[in-house]
Amino acid sequence: MDRTKLPRPATCGEVPDVALECVLGGYVDDPRDRAAVSLVCRRWYRIDCLTRKHVTIATCYAATPRRLRLRFPRLESLKLKGKPRAAMFNLIPEDWGGHVAPWIEEIADGLDCLKAIHLRRMIVTDGDLAVLVRARGHMLQSLKIDKCSGFSTDGLKIVSRSCRCLRTLFLEESSIAGSDDDWLREFAVNNSALESLNFYMTDLRISPQDLELLARNCRSLTSLKISECDVSDLVGLFQTAAALEEFGGGSFDDQREGDKYEKIIFPKKLCSLGLIFMGTNQMSMIFPGCAALKRLDLQYTFLSTEDHCQLIQRCPNLEVLEVRNVIGDRGLEVVAQTCKKLRRLRIERGDDDQGLEDEQGKVSQVGLSALALGCPELEYIAVYVSDITNAAFETIGTFSKKLCDFRLVLLDREERITDLPLDNGVRSLLRGCTNLRRFALYLRPGGLSDVGLGYIGEYSGNIQYMLLGNVGESDLGLLCFARGCLKLQKLELRSCCFTEHSLALAALQLPSLRYLWVQGYKASQTGRDLLAMARPYWNIEFIPPRSQIADPVNDDGRVRVECQAQILAYYSLAGKRLDCPESVVPLHPE
Amino acid sequence: MDMEDDTVQVRENSAEDTEMLELPKDPAEVKASEFIKGESSKEIPVESQQPELPENVVLQSLEKEEFIIKLAVGQQSEIIKNAILDGRGENPVPLLNVSAPILAKAIEFWKRHIDAAEGEDLTEWDKAFLGDLSQEVLFELAAAANYMESKSLLDCTCKFIADIIKEMKVEEVRDYFGIECDFTEEEERKMREDNAWAFEQ
Numbered sequence: 001m002d003r004t005k006l007p008r009p010a011t012c013g014e015v016p017d018v019a020l021e022c023v024l025g026g027y028v029d030d031p032r033d034r035a036a037v038s039l040v041c042r043r044w045y046r047i048d049c050l051t052r053k054h055v056t057i058a059t060c061y062a063a064t065p066r067r068l069r070l071r072f073p074r075l076e077s078l079k080l081k082g083k084p085r086a087a088m089f090n091l092i093p094e095d096w097g098g099h100v101a102p103w104i105e106e107i108a109d110g111l112d113c114l115k116a117i118h119l120r121r122m123i124v125t126d127g128d129l130a131v132l133v134r135a136r137g138h139m140l141q142s143l144k145i146d147k148c149s150g151f152s153t154d155g156l157k158i159v160s161r162s163c164r165c166l167r168t169l170f171l172e173e174s175s176i177a178g179s180d181d182d183w184l185r186e187f188a189v190n191n192s193a194l195e196s197l198n199f200y201m202t203d204l205r206i207s208p209q210d211l212e213l214l215a216r217n218c219r220s221l222t223s224l225k226i227s228e229c230d231v232s233d234l235v236g237l238f239q240t241a242a243a244l245e246e247f248g249g250g251s252f253d254d255q256r257e258g259d260k261y262e263k264i265i266f267p268k269k270l271c272s273l274g275l276i277f278m279g280t281n282q283m284s285m286i287f288p289g290c291a292a293l294k295r296l297d298l299q300y301t302f303l304s305t306e307d308h309c310q311l312i313q314r315c316p317n318l319e320v321l322e323v324r325n326v327i328g329d330r331g332l333e334v335v336a337q338t339c340k341k342l343r344r345l346r347i348e349r350g351d352d353d354q355g356l357e358d359e360q361g362k363v364s365q366v367g368l369s370a371l372a373l374g375c376p377e378l379e380y381i382a383v384y385v386s387d388i389t390n391a392a393f394e395t396i397g398t399f400s401k402k403l404c405d406f407r408l409v410l411l412d413r414e415e416r417i418t419d420l421p422l423d424n425g426v427r428s429l430l431r432g433c434t435n436l437r438r439f440a441l442y443l444r445p446g447g448l449s450d451v452g453l454g455y456i457g458e459y460s461g462n463i464q465y466m467l468l469g470n471v472g473e474s475d476l477g478l479l480c481f482a483r484g485c486l487k488l489q490k491l492e493l494r495s496c497c498f499t500e501h502s503l504a505l506a507a508l509q510l511p512s513l514r515y516l517w518v519q520g521y522k523a524s525q526t527g528r529d530l531l532a533m534a535r536p537y538w539n540i541e542f543i544p545p546r547s548q549i550a551d552p553v554n555d556d557g558r559v560r561v562e563c564q565a566q567i568l569a570y571y572s573l574a575g576k577r578l579d580c581p582e583s584v585v586p587l588h589p590e
Numbered sequence: 591m592d593m594e595d596d597t598v599q600v601r602e603n604s605a606e607d608t609e610m611l612e613l614p615k616d617p618a619e620v621k622a623s624e625f626i627k628g629e630s631s632k633e634i635p636v637e638s639q640q641p642e643l644p645e646n647v648v649l650q651s652l653e654k655e656e657f658i659i660k661l662a663v664g665q666q667s668e669i670i671k672n673a674i675l676d677g678r679g680e681n682p683v684p685l686l687n688v689s690a691p692i693l694a695k696a697i698e699f700w701k702r703h704i705d706a707a708e709g710e711d712l713t714e715w716d717k718a719f720l721g722d723l724s725q726e727v728l729f730e731l732a733a734a735a736n737y738m739e740s741k742s743l744l745d746c747t748c749k750f751i752a753d754i755i756k757e758m759k760v761e762e763v764r765d766y767f768g769i770e771c772d773f774t775e776e777e778e779r780k781m782r783e784d785n786a787w788a789f790e791q
Contacts, residue, residue, distance in 0.1 A: 015767060019732040019751075022744065027752035035785040039760040039778065041769050056790045063788035071784070514787050537783065571787035 020044070025051040050074055057081065058490075059515060060098055060122065061539065064574045065106035074113045077142075082122035084517050084568055085492065088147065091519060091563065093543065093583040098122040100148075108135030116142035118170075124148045126155035137162035144170035153178030153204070160186035164193070171199040172225065181205040188214035200225035200249050208233040215241035222269075225249050228276060232260040238267055246272035248297060252282050261285050274322070276300040280307050290314035297322040299348050305360040309334045322346040325384050328360040332367030336374025343377050349384040349411060365392035365418070372399040382407040382440075389418050393425030397432025406433065407440035407467070410447060417444070423452030430459035437462060442469035442494070450477030457484025464512075469494040469520075475502035482506035488513055495520035500529035500567075507533045507569060516569045523565035530567060531589055539576060540587040541568040647674060648682035649697075651690040656682055659697055666700045668739035688734045695723070695731055699743055720750045725767070 024037060024047050038048040054077040057063055068075070082098020100122045107114055108131050117132070117140070124145055133140075140163045145151070153176065159169070160183060169187070184206045187194065194214070199206075204227050211234070215221055221241055225248035234250060244267040252261065252275070261282050266273070266289050273286060274297025283303060293315050298308065299322050308323065308331040318339040323331070325347050335342065347363055364387035371378070372395045379402050388410060396403070406429070410417065419425075426441065426448065439460075441448070448456075453472040457480060460466075464487055472478060478498045482505070485491075489512050493503075499522045507516050527542035534540065543566040580586055647664040649657045664670040664683075673683045685693060699719065706712055720728060732751060735744035755763060764771060773781070 015729050016733045018736055019729040019748075022732055022736050023748045023751045023755070027748045028755060030756065031790050033756050036758065036760045036763060037755065038785065039773075039781055040763050040767075040771070042772050044769075045773075045781070057788060058790060063784075067784075067788070071789070512786075537787070571783070573783060573788050 017043075017047070020047055021051060024048060029053075053077060054116075055079070059570050059572075060100075060103070061574055061577055062514075062570060062572045065103045067573065068103075069106050069110045073110065075111050076113050077116035077118075078107075078111075078114060079118040079120070080122060081120045082148075085121075086517060086519065086566070087121050090548075091566070093546075093548075093581065094149075095581040096543075096584055097577065097579055097581070099579065100124045100128050104128045104132050107132065111136075115139050116168075118142070118144040118146060119148055120144075120146040122148050123150040124155075125150045126152055126158065129155040130158050133158050133162045138165070140166055142166070142168040142170075144168065145174050146170060147173045149175035152176060153180050153183045156183040157186050160190050164191055166191055167193050167220075168196045169194065169198070170196070171202055171204070173201045176202055176204055179205060181207055181210070184210040184214065188217055192217050193220065194218040195220045196223040197221070198223070198225040198248075199227055202227050208237060212236045212240050215244075219243065222246065223272075225274070231264060231275065235263055235265075238265060241267055243267070243269065245269045246295070248272075248274035250275055252277045252279060254279060254281070271295065271317075272320075273297070274299070277302060280304065283307055283311060286311075287314060291317065293318060295320040298327075299324055299346075305331055313338050315339065316341075318342055320344040322348070324348045324350040324361075325363045325386070326350050326361035327367075328362060329364055329367035329370075330360060332363065333370045336370040339375060341377055342375040344380040345371070345375075345378065345383070346380075347383040349409070362386040365389040368392045369395045372396045376400070376402070378403060380405040384409045384411055386411050386414050387418055388422065388425075390422055390425030390428075391419075393422065394428040394432075397429040400433060402435060403433040404435050405438040406436060407438070409440075409442040409469075410444055412444055417447075420446050421449045421452055422447055423449055423455060426452055427455040427459055430456065430461065434461060438465040439463050440467035441471060442467065444470050447471065449473055450480060453477035454480035454484075457481035460485045460488060462487050464488065465490045467492040467494070468496070470496065472496060472498070475499055478502050478506050479509075482509040485510055486512065490515040491517070493518045493521070498522065500524055500527060501532055503567065504530050504532035508535070514571045516567065518567040520564050521567075527565070527567065527585070527587055530569075530587055533569065534587075534589045537571050537573060539570055539572045541577070541580070542566075542585045542587050543568065543583060544585060546583060643674065649693060650682045650684045650686075651688055651693045652686055653690050655690040655693075657690075657693060657697060659701070660704075663697065663700045663704050666703065666740050666742055667696075668741075670738065685738060687737045689730070692727065692730050692734050695727065696734055696738065696740065696743060699746070700740070703742060716746050717750070720747060 028034060028037060034048060034052060038045045049071055050073070052072050052075065055068065055072055055075060056079040057068070058081050060080050060082045080100065080103060082100070083092050083096055086092050087096070098121060100119055107117070114136055129151060137159075143159065143163065143166060156176070159166070183204070187197075188210055195218075197214070206226065206229060208229060211226070215237055220243060222243050223246040224241065224244060225246070227249060228251040229249070230253055231250040238244070247266070247270060262285060264285055266286070270289055271292050272295035273289070273293060275286070277300060279302040290311070291314065294317055296315060296318055303311070303326070305326055305328040308327045312318070312331065312334050316338050319341050321335065321339065321342060321344070323346070327347060335345070350361060363383060363385050368383065368385070368388070369392045376399060378400050381400070381403065382405070385408060388408065396406070422443065430436065448471040450473045454477065456468070463485070466485070466488060472481070475498055479502060488510055491510070491513060503518060503521060507513060523545070525544070530540055530542065545565045546563050547560045548563050576588065577586060643661065645661060646658050647661050647670060649659065649664065649670065651657070661674065664674070669685070670683050688696070702715060702719070703712065723731065728747065728751065732744065732747040735747055754766070758766065763769070771778070
């Protein structure tokens, strides 16, 4: 805003309350602006308290439910996050914490305007859902229980019976107990407002008839992501759900007769698609709709590198693409030539242990460089690579100017990496991509020297979140890094060589840091050296090394792995945690 | 008593009772019969107005100063629109919360917007128009737009003010609006912590 063209400041008279409420109530949404507004004076603070519509609490132990309610009594939308992100990789003890009960109590008691709630990585019980529904069910429009655990299909049924104006129900990746399948029927019968239903990546059982009933009753249903259910049983669903724009889930069975899948006709408006276990033989069924596709998820398909090339060249309008590294450099070259509107790209790692993956299924500097050159609209890149070079980083820094979020993991399959260390390349990328807010780099020993780590600190710009793995050579690198990173709020470190003492010093030095997680460092048995970072409002949790079941989902407990010690530290206005389980040791000075 | 029945009866009896020959011509009565029939007068599009609706509207400010404007111009405010179309004969329309200079500015805005060609982009004009106003007038205009329920004017003024506030630091906001900080140091520190550590958006 050109300051010289602004109206001259008032010399007398106050800004009318009504005008201020209108402005703040509807036209100032950016978190930084709201933070500034609330600090101007008491009157503006009060108006902010009454007009702020949404709050995100990034760590549920950072504030008390009471404090939230007292400050924002008219809150309409709340997002709460519980367990550290590492929980998604089975690294956090299941009983670590993140119970939603105290929050639900407070919501029921006083947040009378709340109509949207998003819980992520928290423990939610059927009882919690019952309390929530009793208090807010009649008004709830959006309920997202995202990667949570602790509830069952009974809880879902409670929701379905009372939340009749629910527009969004999101359950993706939650662990939900109970094997009955009538919960969906309850929704279909009680609700006609549903626009988006997502129980993708859950074990929930459903019947295709109930899906069809839901589609019949909820004429506004535009997004549906389901658990496994053979796609050939969904013919009726796709005929009924005329407004559907997004579909994910389903599954394919190669044993079924070939033509069963050919009868599938997807709804006309479908522009987002992700099909589980789709193989080469079934791929052609989606060809007719490819030109209209804006989002495509192939992460759980059985397609080869060649298949990816065949498919993607028919999708010129893709904006979001999610694949495994089987796409290969060749597939990325096709993306670069075809998908000029691409904004988000995720390349997950394939399950290489079973040798199922295509030999061409490797992503390297070749594919990434082509991508940067061909897709200038990219805002988000997350990729597992087999090889990488400084030049590729430089290319990204030069051409991917809109990049806000960049995450790269260097796989440890290949013995030799072309061009290490990556110090100069990383520096170029950070200097070039000035819009970066989130950055992750997971390498191997030798991947980034202490100098390189210092570069990250120096050129971090506005980056707020970082995950760094296997970077640096010594404590010196870490301390150099910590002299920079002025805007860094959340830091995750893994497999590094730093001592507890220097980790503590680094935490003290980073001016904006409010959350730190570390695993794989020179740990002591008790974590006492971490007390060097003890300060008011800073909660320190030490999770001692333990052995746990390697794969709780698929295993029966015979294979155990050693889980290394972890540090979790965060600012909290709620004081010390009172609900730590045995596996978590809070540290405070004597 | 159903007016419609009455008028029918009047016609039927007209041979016997010459005094009741004439159909009601008073605009107020016609509007009342519309009202009883149950049609929502708000849904009557401007083009198919009853001939009895005025071409011009008289608005009365706080100081009782009167402004005459075309009906179409005034309909950009729900309060004015409803006062006229509801057929309650409120002409002039009293806007006792709005002072004359502010009302004049609102009228200027509405006039320019109603005169706009199809698809004409008025963003630059809006910016220049609002940028010319003093801060005091700007805020009073926003408050008036809210009172008069004029969405276009409210949207425009509030967005303009919001754009001023955006990206300003706390001290800059205080400076610009001439506001003195009335928090204690302790209070301000606590709130900064709240904002930084607990509550984002």
